[in-house]
Amino acid sequence: MNDALAPNGLNPEPRTLNPFPALNPEPRTLTPFVCLLLALLAAGCRRAGPQFRLNMEGRPPESVSQQQAKAITEALTGLFGTPDEPKVSTGVDLDLELLRRASGPIAGAPGGQERGLFRRQCVTCHGVSGDGAGPTAAELDPYPRDFRNGVFKYTSTRGGVKPIMMDLRRTLYRGVAGTAMPSFAQLPEEEIDALLEYVKYFGVRGQTELYLFQMVVDDDGALPLDQSQVMEEGVLPAAQSWFEPERRRAELVAKPPPRPPTDTPERLATSIAKGRELYLSTNSQCTKCHGPEGNGQGEQSELYDDWNKRKKGETPERTAELARFFTLPIERLRPRNLHEGVFRGGGTPIDLYRRVCVGIKGTPMPAAGSAPGVPGVLSDEEVWQVVEYVRSLGGSRQ
Amino acid sequence: MRSKLTRRRFLAGTAAAGVTAVGVACPAIARAAEGQWGDLVGRFIYDGKAPERKKLTVDKDVDCCGKFDIRDESLMVGPDGGLANVFVYLRSRIAAVSTAVEKSLPKRVVLDNRDCIFQPHCMGVWYGKQEFLIINSDPVAQNVDFKPMGDTPANIVLPAYDAKKSPDKKVEATWKFAQAQFAPILIKCNYHPWESGYILIRSNPYHAVSAADGTFRIAKLPVGKLEFQLWHERVTYLDAPGWPKGRCEIAIRPDRNDLGTIRLAPTRLERKS
Numbered sequence: 001m002n003d004a005l006a007p008n009g010l011n012p013e014p015r016t017l018n019p020f021p022a023l024n025p026e027p028r029t030l031t032p033f034v035c036l037l038l039a040l041l042a043a044g045c046r047r048a049g050p051q052f053r054l055n056m057e058g059r060p061p062e063s064v065s066q067q068q069a070k071a072i073t074e075a076l077t078g079l080f081g082t083p084d085e086p087k088v089s090t091g092v093d094l095d096l097e098l099l100r101r102a103s104g105p106i107a108g109a110p111g112g113q114e115r116g117l118f119r120r121q122c123v124t125c126h127g128v129s130g131d132g133a134g135p136t137a138a139e140l141d142p143y144p145r146d147f148r149n150g151v152f153k154y155t156s157t158r159g160g161v162k163p164i165m166m167d168l169r170r171t172l173y174r175g176v177a178g179t180a181m182p183s184f185a186q187l188p189e190e191e192i193d194a195l196l197e198y199v200k201y202f203g204v205r206g207q208t209e210l211y212l213f214q215m216v217v218d219d220d221g222a223l224p225l226d227q228s229q230v231m232e233e234g235v236l237p238a239a240q241s242w243f244e245p246e247r248r249r250a251e252l253v254a255k256p257p258p259r260p261p262t263d264t265p266e267r268l269a270t271s272i273a274k275g276r277e278l279y280l281s282t283n284s285q286c287t288k289c290h291g292p293e294g295n296g297q298g299e300q301s302e303l304y305d306d307w308n309k310r311k312k313g314e315t316p317e318r319t320a321e322l323a324r325f326f327t328l329p330i331e332r333l334r335p336r337n338l339h340e341g342v343f344r345g346g347g348t349p350i351d352l353y354r355r356v357c358v359g360i361k362g363t364p365m366p367a368a369g370s371a372p373g374v375p376g377v378l379s380d381e382e383v384w385q386v387v388e389y390v391r392s393l394g395g396s397r398q
Numbered sequence: 399m400r401s402k403l404t405r406r407r408f409l410a411g412t413a414a415a416g417v418t419a420v421g422v423a424c425p426a427i428a429r430a431a432e433g434q435w436g437d438l439v440g441r442f443i444y445d446g447k448a449p450e451r452k453k454l455t456v457d458k459d460v461d462c463c464g465k466f467d468i469r470d471e472s473l474m475v476g477p478d479g480g481l482a483n484v485f486v487y488l489r490s491r492i493a494a495v496s497t498a499v500e501k502s503l504p505k506r507v508v509l510d511n512r513d514c515i516f517q518p519h520c521m522g523v524w525y526g527k528q529e530f531l532i533i534n535s536d537p538v539a540q541n542v543d544f545k546p547m548g549d550t551p552a553n554i555v556l557p558a559y560d561a562k563k564s565p566d567k568k569v570e571a572t573w574k575f576a577q578a579q580f581a582p583i584l585i586k587c588n589y590h591p592w593e594s595g596y597i598l599i600r601s602n603p604y605h606a607v608s609a610a611d612g613t614f615r616i617a618k619l620p621v622g623k624l625e626f627q628l629w630h631e632r633v634t635y636l637d638a639p640g641w642p643k644g645r646c647e648i649a650i651r652p653d654r655n656d657l658g659t660i661r662l663a664p665t666r667l668e669r670k671s
Binding site: 151159160161207210211214215218219220233234237238241282283284285288299300302303306359361362364365366367368371373374375376377 | 543
């Protein structure tokens, strides 16, 4: 089974990465004769569609038995369907019609609507499985997002909370500055809706998969799986984590107060000066990563996001050893050089306010603003002052 | 994959007066008798010479943190061999929790950033019933980062505690968990990479962390056969004698159930490569 894992994502396509090839048999090339024969026998010759590959990230192949992999695969297929035919379980508030438009092979449909939007627009980078390991992924820095653990960096929601749809929509509209993620603003609104629904689907499915791995493999759960337990402990909490932020916006979405006026050079200078003071203070700890000069050269040099942190061993040898169990090589995180004025989550004042206030999910950048139960290190006004300072480093005058 | 051990044996070391010998068998599930409760106690001993605790590299906020003797906490062995920080928790799903336990349980589980380490290093919480409170007693800002699976991840900052200016005012952060975890999860500080801790989040109060002398106690378990899990940060599931993959089914009887001394050879606590 070892050879089924792609070394360092050199060819991170589902066909080569599937660590359990027997479970997802590759479509066989049928000879014309056999095809004709089958066509005659079954009035058709259909290729098996692509399958989602199991999320084996960080797991030695031998740590998962064939029986366990089969149980997880079957449970996921039963609950969520396949890349060609998605399914939605009762209690999971996903729109199946939108999912159908986003999924499947690229094709037209009656009424002029297209199917296969994800494969048309996203799959080259994000992969059929939404694992951020499409054919181009290994060449990109940063890597494309792996949707499966449901963590998205740039949100308006409080620390740790899933994004609201507007956050993901914003990313699709604008792209991610300084990365390979382009803007999809030219797409019709309903296609954006379909793609966003599919991203959410990857999140709910992926979180359920992580739960199943913990339950079946790590915790040695009994097989066959108890379907009601999987729903109760896996699927529904995963779905709920996605729908809660929309339902509890008042509590979970940071609402920036109006930006203090900076309409005169004096007011702006005062705000920037206060922001600088806060930036350099030991309470905000901004300098730890971004450096006192704001050039991203802080004392914390060994930084990784959550997707890469697990690839880091205690020694270089261990890191090299771990690399075998991941699709893509380890990638170090570089704290933003604020002088460049390029901000991945958006460079408008309100974007920067959100980054400072709620942090960047899945990275060491913490939430400096307050949240229910968490006082934070910066008041609303102070967050704005830090934003003014950061903008001034990047050359913004307004 | 679950072990098919069916043997039944009685652990040695339960000879203290008034102690009920504990029947241990793996596995088999039985129902707890209604309204009867028993405590589970025991002690972990590291059966060898404790390795010297390595001094950790403290190269951030050195003015404050540099003055503490900060050492590796991954294997804490007491003077007479008691092994601390072993998690013992109920693995079986249960129908009822003793109301006495619920009433007597502290409302808060506190994680203190003190002397540039997390104190305590290991802790358990009954989510929904106990609040997780994080405080900072250090004069530098601290960060607390943990990622419970399927639950909201946390990455929060606590401002420095100013003992001179406002001695009574420590900033407190409270965190609510919404889901139980199969095993303890790691707590890290992104500012001070040497800091680490572990928290177990469960949907019942039946868990304990062994104390500095290696002892533990889980109070008022429902009587009947229950499966328990041992976990230690060095090896995750702690494979102890009679506890394959750190698991064992124990027939809990009313009152006190003493597992006696569980001796752990050093090889059982060697990190997995």
